[in-house]
Amino acid sequence: MSKKRTPLKRAKDYALYVTMRRAVRGNARFVSGGAGHILLRAPEGTVPGEYSTAAFHLLYPNEDIVKADSGYMLLDDAMKEGKILNEFEVECGSKNRSIIVAASNAVIPAGIKVAVDSVLDLEPIGARELRIAARVALKMRMSEEQALQLLKYPKEHMWIALRSERSLDDILRRMASLHREEEPAGKPEPVQASGLLSEMHGYGKAKEWGLQLSRDLYDWSVGTIPWDDVDKGLVLSGPPGVGKTVFAKALAAECGVELVAGSLGQWQAAGHLGDTLKAMRATFAKAKKAAPSILFIDEIDSFGDRSRFAPDNKDYSTQVVNALLEQIDGIEGREGVVILGATNNLENIDRAILRSGRLDQLIEIGMPNAADRIAILAAHLKGDLAADDLEVLKVATNYMSGADLAKAAREARRIARQAKRPVCLEDVTASLPPTVKIEGEMRRFIAVHEAGHTLVGTLLKNGLFIGTTIVDAISAQNASSQGGAAYFDMPLIARRDRQFYCDQIAVMLAGIAAEEIVFGAFADGGAADLAAATRIATLLESRFGMGGTLRHSLATEDAELERLRQFDRYLSDRVHHTMQEGFERAKAILLDARRLLDDVANELIEVGSLMPDRLAELMDLGAAEPRIVTRSGSAANSAGGFVPRTDCHPMT
Structure with missing residues (x-):
């Protein structure tokens, strides 16, 4: 008659199982089901018998207890040496593998010490073990x-x-x-849960990745999947304030694991090179000891790229990067440790750090959209106001990061505290940057500019038109606030010849071309358009071999391209000629579609947006299809793509 092991239904048993599994993980053969005899010394204040259920689960993970060749015994402080040795011989001596749990103050006979492979100490149940047990046994989320x-x-x-x-x-x-x-005198502080990733907003693909990691770590912890099936590394990139550190904390809370944090700056503070490397290794060792854990490396780009190191510090910096790679690879393995890196400058990270098997997952966190901004603000207000009450603040919070919204919520609560009343919408509004309405002549300027992008992009079939919008108000304190945008999509694969890039340049310059047609001159709101067009024209001439020479340049960064233009007069003249040609081409297209330009601009002024179906209606209401002017000035229909979902750098 077979007898199966009893399931771990109690949170206590699962917590003890986690501590026991953690203690024996150094013996890889035993953990994987191989032969071995382990003696575990229980923590002070515990009774060895408490560990019986946990020990049986470790000994018989999937097997029939009767058929399994395993043994188990308890060793308390009252047992005599003869009895201990005799019981070991009966219960464990003839078995292939066994576990002995001894009381903290029990005397372990020399015969037992010789017989067992390892004598290990069990750690007391801590916050990590309790959280894992609550999650697995009780399906309960618990913060640290x-x-x-x-x-x-x-x-x-x-x-x-x-x-x-x-x-x-x-x-x-x-x-x-x-x-x-x-409890000590005085009212204790209420316990507040750390935010779980599942409750956070504005993280997009990073959140999806984190929730999948949480499921995978759980499956790995209960033996459903091997460690090789778990994603072991991710680099988060994005501008300051989008919440990369908050994401790390929320991810650890979601996974129910410990978060261990470090950075190059922190490690270098330890002293010279040897001290830096020692501090780095200590952090990785701490994460390994706490496994399963998440090791968060902030500002991982500060390590730099070995191919760009200056000669005066190349040896030092190379040793630091090499040490990091050694720790990421883990000569002794880093099972249970997931590494999360954060950066504002992804391009500065050494490529070896990002290769497969290391931190090979790359996800960018952008600024939160309107819905996410409202949800984040509501979360920081901690129930004082619901998200529905804050909908009117979508414009006022435009271009604000998660950190900005947290600061605004703190300011709103401060205003309410001073007034000795609950937080109201006026408090939140007062804590946000003031806004300026886009109306009158300014609204017309922006509408004409975006109409130019929309029409030239559509008439050149430069990608798939998605839509155009202009805003009702912008932040008075954000100099980079955009008044509008025209969006285009392109297929993932497209043939990019000179005509393709010349079309792009025409679309980029179509906004200021429309301004010149309607108002007689263009304003400074098109500076971003000029920058994008200049970059494309320079790459055409210097990198792609599609200009006056087949010479190839490795320069891709804007600063490098600027130096090329400064020191190569011929190149600078070619870039100017290409852009001037694109500008005149955009003007010619818009002059031929003059009535349609006015119709699209008026639609944007009145409605604030233009969708593809409405643009098609406006074009059908017009006369014959406008001429399409190629870069040489002849009429033709130009095929090609466009950069993914770009806004043509609209006016600010």
């Missing part, structure tokens, strides 16, 4: 702060109070009420 609060109470009370049908807030209230007489 909540776990630490629960661990302050007697363990026997805590395990009884932890029940899946109760909320954590209810459990904490019950425990606080029961042990109120033990």
Whole structure:
């Protein structure tokens, strides 16, 4: 008759199992089901018998207990040496593998020390083990702060109070009420949960990746999948303030694992090169000891790229990068450790760090969209105002990062505290940058500019037109606020010849071309358009061999391209000629479609947006299809693509 191991249904048993599995993980053969005899010394204040269920799960992960060749025994402080040796011989000696759990103060006979392969100490249950147990056994999400609060109470009370049908807030209230007489004088601070990634907004693909990692780490922890199936590294890029550090904390909370943080600046603060490398290794060792864990390396671009190091510090910097690669690879393995890097400058990271098997997942976090901004602001206001109440602030929060929104929420609460009342919408509005309405002549200027981009891009079939918008107001404190945008999509694969890039340049310059036609001159709002067109024209001449020479240049960065133009007069003249030709071409197209230009601009002024179907209606209402002028000045229909979802750098 077969006998199967009992399931780990209790949170206590699962927490003890986690501590036991962690203690024996150094013996890879035993963990994988191989032969071996392990003695585990229980923490002070615990009874060895508490570990019985956990030990059976470690000994018999999938097997029939009767058929399995495994043994188990307890060793307490009252047992005599003869009895200990005799029981070991009966229960474990003839078995292929066994676990002995000894009391902390038990005397271990020399015969047992010789017989076992390892004598290891079990760690007490901590916040990490409690969180994992609550998640697996009770399907309950628990923050590190909540776990630490629960661990302050007697363990026997805590395990009884932890029940899946109760909320954590209810459990904490019950425990606080029961042990109120033990609390220090004064009202204790309420326990607040750390944000879980599943509750966060504005992270897009990074959030999807994190939620999948959480599921994979759980499956790995219960033995469903091997470590090789878990993503082991990610680099998050994005502008300052988008919440890369917050993401790391929320990811660790979602996964129920410890977050270990480090950075090159922190490690270098330890002293000279040897101290820096020692501090780095210590951080990786800490993460490995805490596994499963997430190791967060902030500003990972500060390590630099070995191919760009200056001669005076090349040796030092190369050794630091090499040491990082060594730790990421993990000579002794880093099972259970996921590395998360953050950067504002992805291009400055050494390519070897990003290769397959290291930090090979790259995800960019952009500025939050309108819906995410409102959700983030509501979260920071902690229930004082609902997201629906904040919808009117979409424009006022435009171009604000998560950090900006958190600051605004703090300011709103401060205003309300001073007035001794709850937070209201006026408090939040007062904490945001002032806005300037886009109306009158300014609205017309922007509408004409965006109409130019829209028509030239569409008539040149330069990608798929997605839509055009202009805003009702912009932030008075954000100099980079955009008044409008025209969006185009292109297929992933397209033939990019000189005509393709000349079409791009014409589309980029179509905004200022429309201004010159309608107003007689263009304003400074097209500076970003000029920058984009200049870059394309320079690459045409210097990198792609599509200009006056087949010479190839390695320059791709804007600063490098600027130096090329400064020191190569011939190149500079060619760039000017190409852009002037594109500008005149855009003007010719718009002059031929003059009535349509006015119609599109008026639509944008009145409605604020233009969708593809409405543009098609306006074009059908016009006369014959306007002439399409190629770069040589002849009439033709030009095929080609466009950069993915670009806004043509609209007016500000």
